[in-house]
Amino acid sequence: MELDQSLSEYSRLREQECRELLRLFEELGIATAERVYAPGDVVYREGEYGDGLYILTSGVLKLFRPYSATKEATLRLLNNWDIFGHLAFEGETKQRAYAEAVTECRVTKAPKIFVERAIKRDSRVAFKILTLSELRLVQYEELVKCLLPRETEVRVANLLPLLANKFGQPDGGGGMTIALRLTHQDLAAMVASTRESVTKVLNDFRSRDLIAIQSGRITLKDQPALEILSRD
Template identity: 70%
Template sequence: MEAEFSWPEIKELQEQECRGLLGLLQEMGVASADRTYPPGEAIYREGEYGDALYILTSGVVKLFSPYSGTKEATLRLLKPWDIFGHLAFAGETVQLAYAEAITESKITKVPKVFMERAIRQEPQVALKVMTLLEFRLVQYEELVKCLLPRETEVRLANLLPILSRKFGEGDGGGPVTIDLRLTHQDLAAMVASTRESVTKVLNELRNRDVISIESGRITLKDHQALSELGKA
């Protein structure tokens, strides 16, 4: 998928698939529920029964898992038209992470029992779900690669372009601003590092004019430098 499509094309295709899936479900009379979550509200908690497919239609959602008592690892940041929720069609399953709204977020929830029925009745539903799961897998694989290097600098150099592609504002050839207010602790949770290490690396990147930071929003200014750091 990565070789065939650019990230802007993947975003567009993902939205088309989500809208197409919701349209099919509506035509079939499949029940779903729309709900808006304020910032900071839990959508579901780790260990809860996985009983539905969730589709984010607006806002930003964080998937995370706590560890070592008070720490947490951010597993994924979701943008509109991402799907989420641990939904197993064979037997029962539980959610493997917490899902929490970062900004005001509108979410469509389709109960598992109705998804199973729709998939049995209409092959196009199954095809669209499989396509969306593939998009999700691609994003997970990208984030996992960020954790392979030992150095925080290399991890951040790999993470920032991913965030810029997903939440970026700007043209492809110039500076790109990540349209999210990210604290140093937020970034540390995404690269499995400490806030102090992330702060040090960000200051170094800013001093070298690789990035700039204003009001918690990071702008990538030197994409080539980040690319070279990410290969270290």
């Protein structure tokens, strides 16, 4: 519960900082481009030139890396007011992962050359970008601290309520459905475990009527019981 509250506060601060950064760009006459991506659209590919700062203003987007001809590992799931993209101000840099829309996404992009110009004109821009980067890092560290180094069952019991808090929709029967189709491999990548171990845990949770899974979507039927497991 404390982690949920902490992440919610970080999300509120992240939205505030993103909005203020966009306002600064507008005040400075810095051009940004907004684009809508349909589910499955690629925003950029691993290895492409990192040519801008991306702000996800609505929707759900995933960062992933393929690790075989047919498999991929989800590195992060992003939602409203997350920043993403690998951007370096000295020399050239390449994107370290694929960015792909999971739902319809609205993304604002500030080209690298314009971001550099804005920083030179107003130091507040650099401060906002640093603050957003720090918030992203703190959220990641909080999640890692929560998940590791524990048994896979405890990690998954921690992760599912976090995903429900960020991407959940009431199912009408008192449960909360994570409104994303997540493979067992996706979940395994998020909790630093194997697909086989995660599958075993999910099957156990289903047999205990803690969750339900339909068409790749997970519904939390007994979140208090999962929270008790997560403290083990």
